[in-house]
Amino acid sequence: MLLFFSNFARQLPRVAILTVFSGLFCGLMMHYAPGAQVDDRELNLRLNQQSIETIRAEKAMQGRLGSVVAQYIGRLRHGDLGYSQSQSAPVGELIRQNAPATAHELLFGLTGSWLLALGLAIPFGASSAYKVFDMAAALLSGLLLSLPTALLAYLCLSSTSLAGAGVDLVFVLALAPRIFRVVKNLLREAYSASPVQMCRALGIGELRILVRQVLPSVGSPLLALAATSVAMALGVAIPIESICDVAGLGRLAWQAALSRDLFLLINLTMLMALTTSLAMAAADAIRSSGQRVSPKSSRMTQRTSAMSAGSESLALEPAV
Amino acid sequence: MTLLRRGAIGVLMVIASAAVAPELWTPAHYATQFREAADAEPSGRFPLGTDRLGRDRLSRLVYGTRVSLLLAPAAALLSCGAAALMGGSAAVAGGLTETGIMALADLCLSLPWLFLLLTMRALLPLNVSPQTSIALTFLLLGVLGWAGPARVIFATVRKLQSSDFILQAHAAGLGPRQVFLRHLTPNLAPVLLAQFCVAVPLYVLAEATLGMLGLGVAEPLPSWGNILRELESGNALSQPWLLVPVVLLALVVASFQAVMPAQTGEKDYA
Numbered sequence: 001m002l003l004f005f006s007n008f009a010r011q012l013p014r015v016a017i018l019t020v021f022s023g024l025f026c027g028l029m030m031h032y033a034p035g036a037q038v039d040d041r042e043l044n045l046r047l048n049q050q051s052i053e054t055i056r057a058e059k060a061m062q063g064r065l066g067s068v069v070a071q072y073i074g075r076l077r078h079g080d081l082g083y084s085q086s087q088s089a090p091v092g093e094l095i096r097q098n099a100p101a102t103a104h105e106l107l108f109g110l111t112g113s114w115l116l117a118l119g120l121a122i123p124f125g126a127s128s129a130y131k132v133f134d135m136a137a138a139l140l141s142g143l144l145l146s147l148p149t150a151l152l153a154y155l156c157l158s159s160t161s162l163a164g165a166g167v168d169l170v171f172v173l174a175l176a177p178r179i180f181r182v183v184k185n186l187l188r189e190a191y192s193a194s195p196v197q198m199c200r201a202l203g204i205g206e207l208r209i210l211v212r213q214v215l216p217s218v219g220s221p222l223l224a225l226a227a228t229s230v231a232m233a234l235g236v237a238i239p240i241e242s243i244c245d246v247a248g249l250g251r252l253a254w255q256a257a258l259s260r261d262l263f264l265l266i267n268l269t270m271l272m273a274l275t276t277s278l279a280m281a282a283a284d285a286i287r288s289s290g291q292r293v294s295p296k297s298s299r300m301t302q303r304t305s306a307m308s309a310g311s312e313s314l315a316l317e318p319a320v
Numbered sequence: 321m322t323l324l325r326r327g328a329i330g331v332l333m334v335i336a337s338a339a340v341a342p343e344l345w346t347p348a349h350y351a352t353q354f355r356e357a358a359d360a361e362p363s364g365r366f367p368l369g370t371d372r373l374g375r376d377r378l379s380r381l382v383y384g385t386r387v388s389l390l391l392a393p394a395a396a397l398l399s400c401g402a403a404a405l406m407g408g409s410a411a412v413a414g415g416l417t418e419t420g421i422m423a424l425a426d427l428c429l430s431l432p433w434l435f436l437l438l439t440m441r442a443l444l445p446l447n448v449s450p451q452t453s454i455a456l457t458f459l460l461l462g463v464l465g466w467a468g469p470a471r472v473i474f475a476t477v478r479k480l481q482s483s484d485f486i487l488q489a490h491a492a493g494l495g496p497r498q499v500f501l502r503h504l505t506p507n508l509a510p511v512l513l514a515q516f517c518v519a520v521p522l523y524v525l526a527e528a529t530l531g532m533l534g535l536g537v538a539e540p541l542p543s544w545g546n547i548l549r550e551l552e553s554g555n556a557l558s559q560p561w562l563l564v565p566v567v568l569l570a571l572v573v574a575s576f577q578a579v580m581p582a583q584t585g586e587k588d589y590a
Contacts, residue, residue, distance in 0.1 A: 018430040025427060026439070033443035146573035148525045150532040151548055151566060158556040235432030239529055243552075253435060254533065257442035265439065273430045280430075320434055320525040 007285035015277040022273035023266045024069070030262055031065045068262070082263030086255065091267050094252060102241070102248035106233050109171025113229070116172060117179035125187025126206060126214075141177035148320055149174045150239035157244065167244050174236045174319060179229055186221055190214045220286055227283035231276045232319045328578035331571060339386040346379040351540040362561050369561055371550060375540075381565055384542035388524050389572070391458040396519035398462030400469055400512050407473030408508070411481065412500075422474065428467035436464055437526060441535045450541035457536050461523045469515040476511045480504055514580075521576040528569060544569050 030036055039055050041047065047055075061067060075082060081091040124134045144152070153170045190196065191214060199209050215222075234250075241250035249268065256264040343349070347366065358374035360366055368377035410421035428436065437460065444456050480486055480503075489499050524544070530536035531545010532552075539546060547565045556562050 014426075018426060021423075021427055022430055029440065029443055034445050036443075142574055142577065143570055146521075146525075146570040146577065147566070148529040148532065148548075148569075150529045151551070151569075154532070154548070154551040154554075155556065155566075158551060158554045231432065235434050238432070238434055238438060239533060242533055254438060257439045258535075260443065269431065269435075269439070272432055272435055276432060277430045320522065320529050 003289040004285050007289050008281060011281035011285060015274065015281050018277045019270050019274045023270040026266050026269040027065060027068060027262070030260060030265065031068075033260065036260070072263070072266070081267050084256070084261050084264040086259035086261040087252075087264065091264050094264065095249070095267065095271065098247055098249050098252045101246055102237055102250060105167055105171055105237060105241075105246070105248060106230065108168045109175060110229060110233055112168060112172040113175035113179055113233075114226070116176045117183050121180055121184040121187055122210065125184050126191055126210070137180070141180050144173055144177040145181075148239070149236045150243055153240050153243040167240055167246055170240050170244065171233065171236065174240070175229060175233055178232065178319065179225065182225055183222065186218045187214060190218045193217070220289075223286045224283040227279045227286060230279040234272060234275055234279075236319045324578050328575035331575045332579065335385060335568070335572060336389055339382055339389055342379065342382040342386060346376070346382050348376045348379050350375065350380045350383040350542050352376070352379075361559075368564055369559075377547075377561075377564075380542040380547055381568065384544050384547050384565075385568065385572075387454060387537065387541070387543045388527060391454065392461075392520050392523040392527065393516075395458040395462035395465070395523045396516050398459070399465035399519055400516045402463070402466035403469030403473050403515065404508065404512055406466060407470035408477055408504075410470070411474045411477035412496075418474075421470070425467040425470050428464065429471075433464070434526070434529065437461070437530065438533065438535060440464060441530060446535070446538075448538065450538045453536070453538035454541060454543070457527060457530060458523070461526055465519055465523070469512075469519070472511060472515060473508065476508060477504065480507055517576070517580045521573040524569070524573055524576075 037059055039059050041055050042052055061071075072082060079092070081095070083089075084091050084094055087094055120137050123130060124137060128134070149170070152173050153167075156166065156170050156173070193213075196209055196213050199213055237248060237250035238254055239250075240246070241248040242254045245251070249271070252264070253268045253272070255261075256268055338345075348354070352375065354360075354366075354370055354374040354376070356374070357366065357370050359372050360370040360374075362369045366376050366378065368381065370376055371380070406421050406425070410418040440460055441457065444460070446453075448456065486499060486503055489503055494502070527536055527543060528545045528548055531543050531547075532549050534549075536545035537543035544565060548569070550562055551566075
């Protein structure tokens with residue numbers, strides 16, 4: 001545990017730098033975006049010349065990137081994240097209002113996905129007797145991985161019987177197949193290790209084998225995958241919330257991008273970067289501390305770690 | 321090659337050959353409107369019915385398939401090329417170049433890919449011609465998809481550089497250019513092919529997501545994204561023919577996924 005915290009703490013400066021640079025990167029992109037200096041409010045015929053001049057002055061201010069950064073840092077010292085032009089509200093307040101919905105979805109979606117993935121992966125990983133069910137689960141997960149998350153959201157909204165389950169169900173459908181495939185492969189590899197075979201030959205119960213032999217050997221890659229799945233869930237939150245019209249951070253990010261809302265987009269970019277980087281840093285710390293700490297089941301851990309590294313491309317493949 | 325992979329290649333070939341020249345066999349052009357038959361149900365004249373603007377759905381689906389199947393591999397090629405260039409340069413040059421390129425890759429990977437894609441697409445002009453919107457969408461996919469593969473290429477080149485045969489090549493007096501051309505490039509090819517095979521279905525799905533969120537290919541040009549947007553009406557169960565594009569998309573992406581391990585030599589996770 002101590003090793004994990006020390007590994008994690010070592011990555012915190014990197015996380016902070018990435019977060020700051022992602023905000024700067026977003027600001028730069030917005031600054032040089034075509035039409036960035038034009039405000040569509042100028043087209044409003046009800047505004048008088050003075051209002052239009054004020055809007056132009058605001059835009060001109062935003063046009064100077066250095067002054068925007070200085071202004072932002074100055075406000076940040078007082079806990080002010082800026083003002084959202086498109087939502088007509090302070091950014092801090094918008095984030096406070098929208099964050100609980102996203103946190104709720106992530107919590108329920110991830111819990112549901114993990115329970116479903118583990119519930120299916122444990123029997124299929126432990127035994128090859130359920131070949132038909134295993135194949136059905138593989139086909140179903142393959143099918144779900146072949147559909148974009150936005151489409152899953154559409155289909156769930158179309159179905160009156162599924163509409164009640166709503167957003168949480170879409171999260172589960174989007175995340176569970178990704179988690180299931182990796183977990184199943186990890187468990188299958190762990191179950192094929194010789195200590196497990198020996199335990200089975202000695203007549204030790206399956207539950208005990210799972211708890212005492214298999215889970216400790218795959219614990220580190222599973223925890224790393226859990227941290228990674230937070231980043232995946234954050235990625236799928238955007239289309240799901242936008243389509244299901246949930247007042248969360250994902251929908252807010254989509255609206256901010258569409259309306260090119262400078263301060264809102266910069267803050268959301270930094271928030272997303274911070275969450276993703278923290279999740280990835282935690283995954284890295286777990287992986288590296290897991291590799292160092294567990295000499296007792298070295299062979300099995302090495303095997304499962306290698307397996308998890310092999311599965312990484314699948315697990316870390318961006319969820320769309 | 322397993323039966324599944326043969327089947328997947330067969331499916332992809334059939335779909336690609338059907339989509340290569342849609343004007344030869346589809347009932348109408350994708351933009352032709354039959355105003356007297358708007359929102360029509362499937363019939364002999366319109367096998368998948370017509371949309372709200374009276375355009376033949378089958379024609380739009382086939383033309384849209386051509387757009388996605390041609391441009392997703394092109395975008396994947398672009399991102400793999402960029403990844404090879406950036407990852408390879410970082411590994412070969414080392415020092416500040418390596419730090420700079422890897423920091424840029426980390427920056428791209430620190431944001432959810434879809435968020436980055438949406439933001440960047442929204443920052444580019446949306447009121448553009450359909451052809452420009454296609455170019456922008458797939459160019460963006462290609463440009464933003466470099467970071468993940470670049471890290472893989474970087475790690476592979478680093479590993480190759482310290483391998484015995486490269487050391488032996490250096491000891492035999494081969495220059496950096498010869499080592500790169502004769503030894504590094506052939507060994508990088510399978511890794512690049514693997515990255516390419518992973519990227520194609522990912523970009524097909526990404527384009528569909530962008531289209532469904534209204535940031536993809538502009539109307540009237542069809543793509544899977546804006547065709548699937550019809551499901552927004554929530555009539556999928558009462559009008560099951562609206563699900564045909566979903567089936568086709570799933571079939572194509574699943575086929576790409578099934579073909580992948582055979583092409584790349586990766587472990588079969590299916």
